[in-house]
Amino acid sequence: MSSNRTSHIRLTSHPGNGSASRFxxxxxxxxxxxxxxxxxTPNSGADRNAVGxxxxxxxxxxxxxxxxxxxxxxxxxxxxxxHPVVSIGPxxxxxxxxxxxxxxPWGHRVAEDFAPELAxxxxxxxxxxxxxxxxxxxxxxxxxxxxxLTVDGKIVHEGxxxxxxxxxxxxxxHLPGIAERFEVDETQLRRTLFEQTGGMYPELVTRxxxxxxxxxxxxxxxxxxxxxxxxxxxxxxxxxRVHDECNGSDVFGSDICTCRPYLVHGIEESVAxxxxxxxGLIVYNRKEGRALGEVTKFLVYNARKRQPGGxxxxxxxxxTECVAGVQDARFQQLMPDIIHWLGIxxxxxxxxxxxxxxxxxxxxGIEIGERVPIPDYLVPDDASVEMEAKKAAGYFTPxxxxxxxxxxKVVGRDLKEF
Amino acid sequence: MSSNRTSHIRLTSHPGNGSASRFxxxxxxxxxxxxxxxxxTPNSGADRNAVGxxxxxxxxxxxxxxxxxxxxxxxxxxxxxxHPVVSIGPxxxxxxxxxxxxxxPWGHRVAEDFAPELAxxxxxxxxxxxxxxxxxxxxxxxxxxxxxLTVDGKIVHEGxxxxxxxxxxxxxxHLPGIAERFEVDETQLRRTLFEQTGGMYPELVTRxxxxxxxxxxxxxxxxxxxxxxxxxxxxxxxxxRVHDECNGSDVFGSDICTCRPYLVHGIEESVAxxxxxxxGLIVYNRKEGRALGEVTKFLVYNARKRQPGGxxxxxxxxxTECVAGVQDARFQQLMPDIIHWLGIxxxxxxxxxxxxxxxxxxxxGIEIGERVPIPDYLVPDDASVEMEAKKAAGYFTPxxxxxxxxxxKVVGRDLKEF
Numbered sequence: 001m002s003s004n005r006t007s008h009i010r011l012t013s014h015p016g017n018g019s020a021s022r023f024x025x026x027x028x029x030x031x032x033x034x035x036x037x038x039x040x041t042p043n044s045g046a047d048r049n050a051v052g053x054x055x056x057x058x059x060x061x062x063x064x065x066x067x068x069x070x071x072x073x074x075x076x077x078x079x080x081x082x083h084p085v086v087s088i089g090p091x092x093x094x095x096x097x098x099x100x101x102x103x104x105p106w107g108h109r110v111a112e113d114f115a116p117e118l119a120x121x122x123x124x125x126x127x128x129x130x131x132x133x134x135x136x137x138x139x140x141x142x143x144x145x146x147x148x149l150t151v152d153g154k155i156v157h158e159g160x161x162x163x164x165x166x167x168x169x170x171x172x173x174h175l176p177g178i179a180e181r182f183e184v185d186e187t188q189l190r191r192t193l194f195e196q197t198g199g200m201y202p203e204l205v206t207r208x209x210x211x212x213x214x215x216x217x218x219x220x221x222x223x224x225x226x227x228x229x230x231x232x233x234x235x236x237x238x239x240x241r242v243h244d245e246c247n248g249s250d251v252f253g254s255d256i257c258t259c260r261p262y263l264v265h266g267i268e269e270s271v272a273x274x275x276x277x278x279x280g281l282i283v284y285n286r287k288e289g290r291a292l293g294e295v296t297k298f299l300v301y302n303a304r305k306r307q308p309g310g311x312x313x314x315x316x317x318x319x320t321e322c323v324a325g326v327q328d329a330r331f332q333q334l335m336p337d338i339i340h341w342l343g344i345x346x347x348x349x350x351x352x353x354x355x356x357x358x359x360x361x362x363x364x365g366i367e368i369g370e371r372v373p374i375p376d377y378l379v380p381d382d383a384s385v386e387m388e389a390k391k392a393a394g395y396f397t398p399x400x401x402x403x404x405x406x407x408x409k410v411v412g413r414d415l416k417e418f
Numbered sequence: 419m420s421s422n423r424t425s426h427i428r429l430t431s432h433p434g435n436g437s438a439s440r441f442x443x444x445x446x447x448x449x450x451x452x453x454x455x456x457x458x459t460p461n462s463g464a465d466r467n468a469v470g471x472x473x474x475x476x477x478x479x480x481x482x483x484x485x486x487x488x489x490x491x492x493x494x495x496x497x498x499x500x501h502p503v504v505s506i507g508p509x510x511x512x513x514x515x516x517x518x519x520x521x522x523p524w525g526h527r528v529a530e531d532f533a534p535e536l537a538x539x540x541x542x543x544x545x546x547x548x549x550x551x552x553x554x555x556x557x558x559x560x561x562x563x564x565x566x567l568t569v570d571g572k573i574v575h576e577g578x579x580x581x582x583x584x585x586x587x588x589x590x591x592h593l594p595g596i597a598e599r600f601e602v603d604e605t606q607l608r609r610t611l612f613e614q615t616g617g618m619y620p621e622l623v624t625r626x627x628x629x630x631x632x633x634x635x636x637x638x639x640x641x642x643x644x645x646x647x648x649x650x651x652x653x654x655x656x657x658x659r660v661h662d663e664c665n666g667s668d669v670f671g672s673d674i675c676t677c678r679p680y681l682v683h684g685i686e687e688s689v690a691x692x693x694x695x696x697x698g699l700i701v702y703n704r705k706e707g708r709a710l711g712e713v714t715k716f717l718v719y720n721a722r723k724r725q726p727g728g729x730x731x732x733x734x735x736x737x738t739e740c741v742a743g744v745q746d747a748r749f750q751q752l753m754p755d756i757i758h759w760l761g762i763x764x765x766x767x768x769x770x771x772x773x774x775x776x777x778x779x780x781x782x783g784i785e786i787g788e789r790v791p792i793p794d795y796l797v798p799d800d801a802s803v804e805m806e807a808k809k810a811a812g813y814f815t816p817x818x819x820x821x822x823x824x825x826x827k828v829v830g831r832d833l834k835e836f
Binding site: 009011012040041042048051052053055056057058059060061062063064065066067068069070071072073075077078079080081082083084085126127128129130131132133134135136137138139142161163166167168169170182183184188189191192193194195196197198199200201202203205206214215216217218219221223247248250251252253254255256260263284287288291292293294295296297298299300301302303305306307322323324325326329330331380382413415418 | 427429430458459460466469470471473474475476477478479480481482483484485486487488489490491493495496497498499500501502503544545546547548549550551552553554555556557560579581582584585586587588600601602606607609610611612613614615616617618619620621623624632633634635636637639641665666668669670671672673674678681702705706709710711712713714715716717718719720721723724725740741742743744747748749798800831833836
């Protein structure tokens, strides 16, 4: 092992010691150049104006690649030809104070907006990418076979493929705005983020002058159906589902919840809306297991199935809180940002029963028209526990919410019955 | 804003100043109690013996919950009834030096192995959870309808549901072991991890006495078909697919790659193997976009589709390297750990064509029998670019690998054709 060289490593930085970036960020500025580029790469030296790393958690794999000699730490991404396939924005919401605090609204346009700086060698990286795809889902093929959707050769192609525009968005947090959204003190927020992660990024604390943080959490993927240019245009009816990741159902079809069925229903409704001359939108948030992670989720499943009386709607939320310390950590407060980013002020058909998502959107100034529940035939038997518990807790339902007595009757599959 | 209280915050820690844990970790010890518990919670004070945080990136959401007053930072998880639904291990591999370095083999057993410490109030948390599920996939229903699979009432139930045992595994890195696996110097590895993530966790550098790191990256999910107790038993034939996450295909069915089709083929083969008296295993690794993330992936899609000559197999890897600085950051070197954890020494049928996965497993001492390619009828047209490029680069194929001339002929859909 080589000698310990920790003495040469700067463990954190402090303001005022010559390290202020020549690219100050003015978060709500009306243009990209007035706002300033977000620069967080380790090799950008004095230009750096954000805490954290591009690519979030994937920076750890990048570090492994560099450590193993598989990657040059000084390499710059070649951005030629990577620019968005459709233009998104700028929208007025991008510079309305406090509207967008958890992503960089200009993040897909860096190659265009900062061409001179990039040519000069400044390491500015996109935090958003926009591309096109064709998607092929068995459930959509089934909807076509049953006559609920038709092949039109433009949105739904022969063979059942659906044309979409999609976007990937990495989180970029404006810490003063995040603090305001949660109605907490910014200094306290920074300290809690640092301490409760076991000491991640001391610059959260030592650099109050740096307002932007790229946290290593999952981002967002958007799937847009129809013409993306019509998304914020109220003349075109918008159908939208906001979906939080659930790998067990979304990929593997686990029947303990309604995640994939509701997601696919949202896609079908979005396709139908686009075919009817409107637009459709799926927002997919990487927040596995209510942002508590899959280990916690599986621990909760076991506790639910093993409790006296079995897996009951009546104790659904209680079990999560006992194991995780909190019922839900998804914080829908930040979710409306992506809707603002697209310039949307009204969702005509909201394919979600979540009161938390609804409340967050309405509080964020988004009008909601109709709320579209999941059709009963899509709810797996074992998922009734979750569905009824959520209805009783305030989920939207066209029928009356279940009573305590109703809830006690809804019991899921026992562990011995798998 | 309250007064700046940074002076009361310990930005990092150093060895020898009274902070050595009373629970030292002896990584390859033969029992859990000799190995010692992994303790990384911020509220565990002097007991803490690992850098990082439980739940990885989800610790950021936990910090938000605490900051917003929604969660008590001192709360302990109630582990009653959360223990694994089947017992896994201990296997000899758990204490074979260097076999497992990226997960805690004892991570699912903490409630059992450390009951006295937990009762005393020590904050020890599981990093692995094991539960049961029923999964329902349209492609499996189709395989039943076409007679490729049958309902047996035990593994495949009436209606097409499949019984599985599943496990979620959070990463737990033994840094000396990680360094050895990558054949790099540990001090240099720690420094690179710290610096190339923009300064995440200074304790990586300041605490060389702490050997364990819980990185905020995605973990692993296992889906086990048949009796999990037979998984490491060579008398029972094992079919296994190791799959790296691809949200665009796994969830949304994007046709530019073969991810979901190959995953579902792996599930079908696993189910069939279990029905034939063997076992099946899917290893699902959260390494989106070759561990480069989805933003980079979509940027690469655009560069591939826009290059002169269109999206060609001949330039498939080159485009990723130009945009990302590296062709692939998945590092299959760590992948065999989960196979060792299950006590497996031979995979009879390996449902993967990846030479990187194959090489990593063989180097890790795992015997591989047959290699099962994806059937041609499951490869979407537009995914031929990826498939042919990979075959030319060393992917397993029963036919001869394509030549440079062959590759130049394989061109994908143009951006104007979506």
